[in-house]
Amino acid sequence: MSNLQKKDFSSWYLQTIQQAELMSYSEVRGCIVFRPDGFELWERIQNEVNKYLRQEEIRNVYFPMLIPKSYFMKEAEHVKGFAPELPWVTEVGSEKLEEPYALRPTSETMIGKSFHEWINSYRDLPYEINQWANVFRWEKRTLPFLRTSEFLWHEGHTAHADEADARRRTLHVLNFYVKMLEEFLAIPVHAGQKTPSERFAGAVDTFSIEAMMKDGKAVQAGTSHYLGTKFAEAFDIKYLDQSNQHAYVHTTSWAVSTRLIGALIMVHGDEKGLVLPPKITPTQIILTPVGPWKKEPKILETLQTIQDLLKAAGLRVRLDDSDSTPGYKFNKWEQKGAAIRIELGPRDLLQNQFVLKMRDLDAKEVWSLDDLEPTFIQQKLDQMHDRLLVNAQKFSRTHEHLNIETLAELKEHIKCCEKNQEIPGFILIGWDGSEETEAQIKEETGFTTRNIPFNPPVEKKFDIVNGKSAKHTVWIARAY
Known part of the structure; x- marks a missing residue:
């Protein structure tokens, strides 16, 4: 850990995300603006979740942001759990609404109403959908990405014929979350069941994955809930079974949110700024001309050829040919979490070599330009991911x-x-x-x-x- 991380972890965190240009503050209390790099991190998490959804044949939907108050009142434990954090819409212009609407804190009630209309027979089950959405919970204490009044998430909702199938989906999703965090974000987690006081409002059982940050605090990185028949009974979600009898469905819900971005930063970041796993970082390779490169046009030409080669292989590569000094560029791209820096100057060109610097290592490496192939770079990226995961595992075990x-x-x-x-x-x-x-x-x-x-x-x-x-x-x- 860096000195600032040890001395004032929150200040280090806020400084890091602002220097990396991931977000800016908005005029709405507890809400942030996602800048391009910050939103790209979320898009890459979305891509991983969507791969799982497609594999499981779970399709995406979208529901309204406003939820009638009467919907919440149908499941007493649910409304009690969310009541302190709910923002309400009570009037439009000068007209008072007949019924208040809550800004969505989660969608079990809205989706329960639709499941009542959509599910009729055992042939309709399991019924499994997912929504990408923004949600609102009026937090008293906020921290960008980790705890905000408005945040982004995905929420999966499923209905099943029996408890066994519903619990299978609940734990299958949790196992996917464990795999995604370790294999994509290089974050080790503990998977397990929440205690009754910590479970989701209205759930029978809540399961979570918990990750340790560099200050030793926990982040609940994902949850999956078995809801039993509570919401089915509240919204009369029944189906006709194979014996021609009506039965209540068993439902589940599960989610990860943009707090994963905060966890990424807090698990891997260092005194220089972001350290991002190569699979998610917006810039995997930054190409930087050094020395009096403007006097030698072939330096820029060579870097442009390298950029084209790596881009064609699907790698995320940028060329910084700005007028800034090399030191400024190095610092900038380290703050932004670029995984690999490739330097090329007149002497390197003369000796048919390039300098490579991995973001997570101190030493530079010198390689022949003949080695600079996509497979070589991909191997370096894979090795970095493995190092980040191992280091995070060691840190967790130590503490x-x-x-x-x-x-x-x-x-x-x-x-x-x-x-x-x-x-x-x-x-x-x-x-x-x-x-x-x-x-x-x-x-x-x-x-x-x-x-x-x-x-x-x-x-x-x-x-x-x-x-x-x-x-x-x-x-x-x-x-x-």
Whole structure:
């Protein structure tokens, strides 16, 4: 970690995303403007999710942003969970609306109404759709990408004939999220089940993937919910089964959002700015002429030929032939997270070589121009992805604590970390399953339960608060 990361992680984060030109602030409280590079990161995440959807034959739809109040009132737990964050539209011009409309916080209620109309027979099931949309949750404390009043996401919604099939989809999606984060974003995660107090409003079970940031805090990077028949009963979503009997469908919903962009930055960034996995970075290769290159036209010609070659192979490559100094250019493209920098000057041209600098490594490499082929560059990009994932895994493991058994030990751990300016990280604890002990941990330490991992590194036998037999082994952490 850089000095600023250690000293003031939030300041480092805000400085990094602004220097990289990912976003700018808007005049609407808690909302941001996505600049081109920032939105491209989201588009590349969209592409990965859409590949999964096409593979699973789940099609995209779009629903209205405004949701009638009466829809929310049909599922009491759901409306109670979202009520504090809901913005309402109550009038148009000078005319009061007969019924208020909420700005969409999520779409279970709207989609439930449509499922009621669309699903009639077992032949219609499973019914599986996805929506790309903006949603609104009027956050009191905001942080760009990670927690904003308006954010972008995808939300999948499915209806099934029985619980088994619905749960299969719920966990299949979660497994896809794990794979996408590790193989595309180079972010390791813990997959598991949320505790009842942390699950989605109206869900029977919520499952999540939790990622550790460089300040040791958790980001809930994706969720998948088994909703049972709650929304089906609220919206009368029934189907005629093979026995000619009416039955309620079992529904699911699942999502990842633009908070993944924040997680990317916080997991991989360094003192120079963005460090982005090559599969998602807007600029994979930046070509930079150096030295008195304007006196030697062949330098620019060679770089343009290289650019054409790499572009034809599908690589994202740019040529910076601006009048800025090499040092300014190097700094600029490091801040923006370009994965590879290729330098070419008069001496390099004379010796038929080029200089290559990987964004995540300190040393430069010198290679023959004859080696500069798309397969060579792709190999370098793949190696960088693997390094980023391994480094993130090492960081997470280093800051995961498995031997804290009591609340007193947890408090002492936190105290020592604060004194030594260290990261408290993730703590694996035993939990008796009661809301009382969960609430006490949060009140006395600021740590919240992240999830009950499917495959914990160890099984805890005793509750961290009262020493009683543990029903679950749980990850806890401070979180965004």
